[in-house]
Amino acid sequence: MLYLFLQAPFAACRTFTAGWYRPTATFLTPSAAYGLILNIAAVESRLYERDPGHDGSAPATFTKPNLPGARLAVGAARTRATDSLAASLPTVQTVYQQLHNYPVGKDAGMPAELSKGTKNNITPVRRELLCNLRCYIGLDASAELENRVARGLKGELNANRYGVPFLGDNQFLIDHLEIVSPAREPEMSAYWYSVISESSDERLQSYTARLTVAVNRGDMSQTDSRLFRPSKTAASTPPADAWVEVGHNSN
Secondary structure (H helix, E strand, C coil): CEEEEEEEEEEEECCCCCCCCCCEEECCEEEEEEHHHHCCCCCCCCCCCCCCCCCCCCCCCEEEEEEEEEEEEEEECCCCCCCCCCHCEEEEEEEEEEEEEEHHHHHHHCHHHHCCCCCCCCEEEEEEEEEEEEEEEEEECCHHHHHHHHHCCCCCHHHCCCCCEEEEEEECCCCCEECCCCCCCCCCCCEEEEEEECCCCHCCCCCCEEEEEECCCCCCHHHHHHHHEECCEEEEECCCCCCCCEEEECC
């Protein structure tokens, strides 16, 4: 079993994407944490349209089947003994941008002759992002996968892995990622996110969040998203209901 500490100034875990609005989950999702772990371990998780096994049902990159199975837990790091849950959570902020496009058709956007060769349609778009993410990730996996994560963090697998680790958007880079030990670091504690049932009254408490466990890019109705709640008190290790299964046959 491994525990990792992650710190990033910005992150995004998209719950859905529209042209004009791109929200984020309010905390690091298990699916995003799993994708990051596979990237560090140099395990290719993408199934391209050109690859055998891609059914062509959508013009999108799917997730490979039969990826290494694991159990994951995520928790908001408490950096000081006096920090409350609210002080330990990242904040959701919004940036606004201009989306430029070239509509087609005689009634689309500004008439081309009036635009004088420039883009003739500009739309404001809203993008949410997480700020000041500090969290712990618990990983309970095979010895092989855990070993690859440890080697990847040492830079031993850089020749076989894709790009630079990021969180949601490729400009949201990580400040710090390391393996930690609760036994050796008594100050390590987190508000761990636990799964709650849809019928439970706990779903109404503050900071309840819907987080994705597995994302199916070919059929979003098959995406596994669950209600989670952070614990009311911080602990060095996750409770039993904070662990979720990831990997295997998700798309």
